[in-house]
Amino acid sequence: MTPRIRRLAVPLLTASLLVLASAACGSGGGSDTAGSADTAAKPGEKVKLTIGLFGDFGFKPLYEEYKKTHPNVEIVENVTQFNDHHNNLVKRLATNAGAGDIEAVEVGYISTFTAQPAKFQDLKQYGLDKRQGDYLDWKWQQGLSKQGGQVLGLGTDVGGLAMCYRKDLFEKAGLPTDRTEVAALWPTWEQYIETGKKFAAADVAGAKFVDSPGEIFRAMVNQAPAGLYDAQDQIIVDSNPDVKKAWDLSNQLTAEKLTAKLAAFSPPWNTGFAKGSFATIICPAWMTGFIQEQAKDASGKWDIATVPGGSGNSGGSHLMIPKQSKHPKEAAELIDFLTSKENQAKVFKEEGTFPSIPSLYDDPSIQNFTKPFFGDAPIGKIYSEAAKALKPQHLGPKEAEVRVVIGDGLGRVEQGKQTPDQAWAQVLEDVKKIK
Amino acid sequence: MSSLPLAVPGRRRRRGIRHTLDVRVSPYAYVAPFFLLFCAFGLFPLVYTAWVSLHEWTLLSDEHTFVGMDNFGTLLADGYFWNATFNTLSIGVLSTVPQLVLAIWLAHLLNRRLRFQTLFRVSLLLPNVTSVVAVVVIFSQLYGRDFGMINWVLSWFGAGAIDWAAGTATSHIALSTMIMWRWTGYNALIFLAAMQAVPRELYEAATIDGASNFTQLRKITVPMIRPTMIFVVIVSTIGAMQIIAEPLLFGASTGVAQGGAANGGPDRQFQTLALFVYEQGFTKFDFGYASAASWLMFLAVVIVAGVNFLITRRVKGGLV
Numbered sequence: 001m002t003p004r005i006r007r008l009a010v011p012l013l014t015a016s017l018l019v020l021a022s023a024a025c026g027s028g029g030g031s032d033t034a035g036s037a038d039t040a041a042k043p044g045e046k047v048k049l050t051i052g053l054f055g056d057f058g059f060k061p062l063y064e065e066y067k068k069t070h071p072n073v074e075i076v077e078n079v080t081q082f083n084d085h086h087n088n089l090v091k092r093l094a095t096n097a098g099a100g101d102i103e104a105v106e107v108g109y110i111s112t113f114t115a116q117p118a119k120f121q122d123l124k125q126y127g128l129d130k131r132q133g134d135y136l137d138w139k140w141q142q143g144l145s146k147q148g149g150q151v152l153g154l155g156t157d158v159g160g161l162a163m164c165y166r167k168d169l170f171e172k173a174g175l176p177t178d179r180t181e182v183a184a185l186w187p188t189w190e191q192y193i194e195t196g197k198k199f200a201a202a203d204v205a206g207a208k209f210v211d212s213p214g215e216i217f218r219a220m221v222n223q224a225p226a227g228l229y230d231a232q233d234q235i236i237v238d239s240n241p242d243v244k245k246a247w248d249l250s251n252q253l254t255a256e257k258l259t260a261k262l263a264a265f266s267p268p269w270n271t272g273f274a275k276g277s278f279a280t281i282i283c284p285a286w287m288t289g290f291i292q293e294q295a296k297d298a299s300g301k302w303d304i305a306t307v308p309g310g311s312g313n314s315g316g317s318h319l320m321i322p323k324q325s326k327h328p329k330e331a332a333e334l335i336d337f338l339t340s341k342e343n344q345a346k347v348f349k350e351e352g353t354f355p356s357i358p359s360l361y362d363d364p365s366i367q368n369f370t371k372p373f374f375g376d377a378p379i380g381k382i383y384s385e386a387a388k389a390l391k392p393q394h395l396g397p398k399e400a401e402v403r404v405v406i407g408d409g410l411g412r413v414e415q416g417k418q419t420p421d422q423a424w425a426q427v428l429e430d431v432k433k434i435k
Numbered sequence: 436m437s438s439l440p441l442a443v444p445g446r447r448r449r450r451g452i453r454h455t456l457d458v459r460v461s462p463y464a465y466v467a468p469f470f471l472l473f474c475a476f477g478l479f480p481l482v483y484t485a486w487v488s489l490h491e492w493t494l495l496s497d498e499h500t501f502v503g504m505d506n507f508g509t510l511l512a513d514g515y516f517w518n519a520t521f522n523t524l525s526i527g528v529l530s531t532v533p534q535l536v537l538a539i540w541l542a543h544l545l546n547r548r549l550r551f552q553t554l555f556r557v558s559l560l561l562p563n564v565t566s567v568v569a570v571v572v573i574f575s576q577l578y579g580r581d582f583g584m585i586n587w588v589l590s591w592f593g594a595g596a597i598d599w600a601a602g603t604a605t606s607h608i609a610l611s612t613m614i615m616w617r618w619t620g621y622n623a624l625i626f627l628a629a630m631q632a633v634p635r636e637l638y639e640a641a642t643i644d645g646a647s648n649f650t651q652l653r654k655i656t657v658p659m660i661r662p663t664m665i666f667v668v669i670v671s672t673i674g675a676m677q678i679i680a681e682p683l684l685f686g687a688s689t690g691v692a693q694g695g696a697a698n699g700g701p702d703r704q705f706q707t708l709a710l711f712v713y714e715q716g717f718t719k720f721d722f723g724y725a726s727a728a729s730w731l732m733f734l735a736v737v738i739v740a741g742v743n744f745l746i747t748r749r750v751k752g753g754l755v
Contacts, residue, residue: 081687083696087718094494094720116495261580261598266690271582401719404698411691411701415601418702435493435721 047330048074050100054085056289057104057156057317058351059338066337073330082106082265086400092322093119099322101331105153106317108400110142111233113152113320115397117145120152121321126332128154134341138392139356143318153318154339157353159284160386161219161307161314163192164291166207167375168301169279173202179377183305189220189249192308196258199279208260211278213250213414214407215264215314219282220246222393223312228403229396237402237431244424247406251413251420261414270294282307284314285354285383292352292373304377311389316356354383361388398434405430481733488726495720506727516728518703519711520735522607526682526707527675527739530611534619535664535671541619542626543652556627559620570613571684575600578609579689600691606705613681618674622667629663630656657750665747672743676736679709708732 051059056079063075078100080088086109092099093116105113113120122145123129129151132140136158143153163186167177175198176182186192196209210216221227224242229235237243253259260278262269272278273294281287283304291302319335321328337343344355349369360366361384369380396402409427412418418426488506490499510516545555562570577584578599586596599605633656641651657664682705687696697714699706706714712732716725 083718090494090720091717263690267575267688268579268581268690275582277581408698408701415598415691415701417601417704435719 046072046074047327048076049102049327049331049334050076050078051102051104051319051334052078052080052085052089052100053104054080054082054106056293056351058289058347058353061350062338062343062346066334070330070333073334075334083400086112089113089322093324096324099324101321101325101327102335103320103322104156104317105320106400107142107159107313107315107395108403110153110318111146111395111397111399114142114144115146117147117150117152119323120150121323121325121328121332122150122152123154123321123332123335124151126329128332128336131336131339134357134359136356136358136387136390138390139316141392142395143320153320154335155356156317156319156339156344157286157315157347158356158387158390159286159313159315160354160383160390161222161312162283162285162304162382162386163280163307164283164287164302164304164374165280166276166278166298166301167303169204169207169276170199172204172207173199173279175199175202177303179303179305182303186305186308189308193249193252193256193258196253196280197256200256200258204279207276208278209258210253210260210280211262211269211272212259212264213253213410215282216253217246217250217406217410218403219284219307219312219314220249220309222314223309225391225393227393227395228399229394231394233396235396235398235402235431235434237406238428247410247424247427248420250410251423254410254414255420259414263411273298276301282314284316285348285352285379285386286315288352288371288374288379299373300375302373303375304379304382306382307386311386311391313390313392316353348380352379354387358388360384401434402431405434484726484729487722488730490723492723492726493720494722499723502723506724507731510724510727510731515703515706516711516731519699519706519708522603522699522703522705523676523678523707523709523735524739526607526610526614526678526705527672529607530614530618531668531671531675533611534615535622535667537615537619538622538667539626539652539657541623542630543656545623545627546630546656556624559623561620562616563618563621565617567617567680568684570617571681572688574609574613574616575685575688598691600685600689600700601704603702603704606685606691606700610678610681610685610705613685614675614678618671622671625663625667626660629660633659661747661750664750665744668743668747669740672740673736676732676739677709678707679713682707682710683713708735 053059059077063077066075067073086105089099089103089105090112093113131154135155139155139158143151143155145152165182170177170182175195176185185195199209221243224240224246226236226240226242228237228240228243260272262272262277273291274297276295276298281291283291288304291298295302319339321331321335325331341355341357341360344357345360345363345366348354348366355361355366366380366384368378370376370378406427408430409418409423412423412426413420417423487499489501489503491502491505492499541559545552545559549555578586580586580596580598580600583599585599586594589597597605599609637655637659638651641655646654682699683696685705686699691700697706697710697718699710708728709732712725712728715721715728
């Protein structure tokens with residue numbers, strides 16, 4: 001190289017490196033386009049429907065099917081993380097801009113939104129009240145406006161509880177591996193903890209008994225007749241003995257060193273699945289989809305047993321149409337399609353989210369459904385029984401916020417920052433501040 | 436211009452007025468776009484935030500009741516606010532001080548004849564153009580408790596697995612390294628620009644007098660670039676007081692923040708002031724309270740930047 005060429009080449013090279021680096025890293029920021037600014041559709045005109053979700057709902061194959069009968073409809077799916085999704089929805093409703101034509105809302109947030117009926121379309125206008133007969137009654141009720149009257153959301157799935165466990169790790173620990181024998185180990189949560197102690201005593205390398213106490217706590221509260229709220233929407237965390245009992249049991253998991261300290265849905269938790277860092281995980285039906293997704297190499301190692309402490313519901317969602325949607329009629333049709341009996345059954349078989357339509361529970365195609373990934377466990381039967389036994393619980397408007405406060409308390413104990421009593425005192429203080 | 440009929444007095448006067456107007460008014464017209472934008476995106480939000488902070492104002496309700504200074508009173512008694520203030524100052528000091536020392540040293544190293552010096556200088560800026568999301572996600576993995584590289588290296592020396600995100604001090608250190616990674620090179624380039632303006636003769640004379648490299652840095656370079664140092668210290672301080680993306684993403688990608696990434700860990704061990712404002716405003720939708728917090732944060736930034744200005748000014752300027 002002559003000196004002159006070199007003088008030019010070096011900055012050029014570095015500049016191109018810069019551009020490459022920024023291009024490679026620039027994809028980190030998510031786009032925020034959930035607009036639905038089309039004009040009202042005439043028959044046959046192209047309609048773009050946006051649908052906002054918080055995770056994979058298993059809808060993708062259904063969109064393709066829907067487009068066959070509705071060639072003029074284009075469907076755009078926006079998936080964001082759980083908390084962000086719901087917080088963004090609150091913002092977009094308040095500012096009347098940016099929400100999708102269809103938005104998924106999890107039960108933890110459903111009362112927040114059904115308390116604002118003016119912000120949503122009444123699905124009755126589009127004839128969807130005809131679907132009432134299909135649904136579990138309590139699931140249907142959850143989608144109604146506070147005063148009743150308006151139908152704001154149609155249910156997708158319910159989260160009947162079960163307990164997933166790793167057969168290989170149980171075997172290493174000298175515990176039974178057959179699902180009925182495993183279920184017999186833990187009719188109650190106390191016995192579940194006892195089993196955990198046995199597992200810990202066997203000292204299986206690199207594996208703890210449970211991922212973290214957070215979701216276990218949620219499941220235990222959901223099994224009680226009343227949870228974080230009473231029927232009058234008052235927070236009863238400080239007075240409900242079932243909440244305190246769930247708190248104590250959850251912290252016992254920590255005290256006995258049974259947890260892998262992996263908060264649910266975090267990246268290290270995902271890694272934990274791949275590495276087999278925990279032997280059991282609380283398994284609402286939708287969790288089976290997560291496990292399949294995260295522990296791809298562990299096919300056949302996971303199995304499903306009944307949950308300690310009786311039935312309960314954890315999670316499940318509704319689909320709603322914000323008032324600002326430009327195509328409420330088309331959106332309502334799509335909701336009707338996505339939540340139909342046949343499609344809920346299809347989504348369950350693919351994704352694991354369990355239908356909220358009780359006539360499916362005795363349907364042979366569900367009853368006899370097994371999954372090779374879970375060692376051919378009869379997951380259709382397990383979750384049908386769980387869903388049939390469900391006793392619905394009243395959920396309050398700030399359900400999710402209260403749960404975060406308690407989750408933080410459990411986290412402080414888990415990280416050794418506070419004793420359970422100190423953490424509980426702070427939880428009660430924090431709960432009082434929730435407006 | 437000479438073709439204009441100069442003899443007509445009225446027109447001449449009018450031209451004079453136009454000329455005066457042009458001289459007097461045009462400059463304002465030229466700077467107006469900036470000020471219009473500043474008013475729309477700087478001044479108006481500032482004033483409106485002050486107005487909102489005097490109200491009970493949530494996103495979920497259309498009624499905004501005037502409550503005077505109540506929000507500020509509650510805030511001053513809120514332990515979580517003071518916790519966030521402490522975290523901000525702690526992370527600020529831990530990141531800014533080593534960062535500036537390192538930046539001066541790097542600039543000093545580059546302020547000499549080197550092969551490929553442009554390459555070195557430009558690569559200093561590389562971390563700065565990397566997206567903050569990428570930086571935090573990668574650093575969070577490095578600082579991972581179970582499978583992180585840093586704990587792996589430490590384990591060679593017999594250290595146990597450190598839960599970086601869980602501890603107060605450890606999380607502050609982790610966040611500070613992310614901030615330093617992004618901003619050290621940027622500041623080094625600014626220092627380097629200033630250093631190049633220092634006359635070479637001073638160094639030559641000092642070399643003849645037998646001054647060591649380090650003495651030259653201390654006695655010549657630092658005093659000569661004092662105005663730049665003041666600038667860099669103030670800008671870094673303001674930046675450090677406004678840290679939000681790093682703790683927010685650190686909480687989310689280590690999973691330590693459980694349900695709410697905006698709380699900076701279950702013990703709020705790394706929640707900064709800006710993150711506190713975000714939590715109040717955009718996860719609890721309490722805009723009144725969040726506005727009050729951002730005003731106090733604004734005051735804190737002014738105070739801390741002012742103190743730093745006074746301290747930096749005491750560094751002796753010029754050559755003694």
